[in-house]
Amino acid sequence: MVAEAACVFRCPSKLAAVDAALPWSGQWRQRSSWAVQQVMNALADSLMFYSLPKEWWSRTRTNNPLERPIRTLRMRLRTMGCFHDVPAVEPAVFGQFARWHKIKLTHNS
Numbered sequence: 001m002v003a004e005a006a007c008v009f010r011c012p013s014k015l016a017a018v019d020a021a022l023p024w025s026g027q028w029r030q031r032s033s034w035a036v037q038q039v040m041n042a043l044a045d046s047l048m049f050y051s052l053p054k055e056w057w058s059r060t061r062t063n064n065p066l067e068r069p070i071r072t073l074r075m076r077l078r079t080m081g082c083f084h085d086v087p088a089v090e091p092a093v094f095g096q097f098a099r100w101h102k103i104k105l106t107h108n109s
Helices: 002-008 014-028 033-041 054-060 067-080 086-108
Strands: none
Touching (some): 014 033, 067 086
């Protein structure tokens, strides 16, 4: 459901996104009517990024400030391989967030 909804936001235009959202909502409404209703209620606001220059779309599709760091964290942790247990993961996760925080602080000064 989520993967198919994500396709709506990868359309080449706002009109194409609306056209993709309608069949998506019809397909999933019976299985998860509340979730579909939430997406459709916020669709106009969610598609506002189409009013910006096209080169900005990839960065402005979401207003979730955590999405980018989480995506970066996943990418970095995948290269490290498998972890034995939670204590093995903690230094890697906290190290990445400390690195990101340090980089962010230096860019803001």
